[in-house]
Amino acid sequence: MNRFFDILLLGVAGGLGTLLRAGCNTLSVWLCGHTFPWGTLLVNVTGSFAFGALYALIRSRGAFTSTHEAVMLVGLLGGFTTYSSFAFQSLELLASGRTLPALAYIVGTNVLAVAAAWAGLRLCGG
Secondary structure, three states: OOOHHHHHHHHHHHHHHHHHHHHHHHHHHHHHHHOOOOHHHHHHHHHHHHHHHHHHHHHHHHHOOOHHHHHHHHHHHHOOHHHHHHHHHHHHHHHHHOOHHHHHHHHHHHHHHHHHHHHHHHHHHO
């Protein structure tokens, strides 16, 4: 494969993941209403499961090239949910025995992301 095609494939996979996420959110609102972000919860949990499963299959079987791995994990699942990357990176830190950095990453990401969203709303008049 050439580099241009690899980048194009990555973008297409990301777009597909985004469309899947939007579909899950739309379906969840239709089925469950607006009282709780069920779609986001569904996307984050299924995306995290899919990331772990695909990573394990890719690494154990060696069936994919690094380009295909990037297309599936970074493109498709990255477009579907970046939370899967966060979950996987947290597990990598824990698996390597780096408990304190893992906890700092987990707590820091959640607290700082919520604080940043709040700050963005306040600073921009929301």
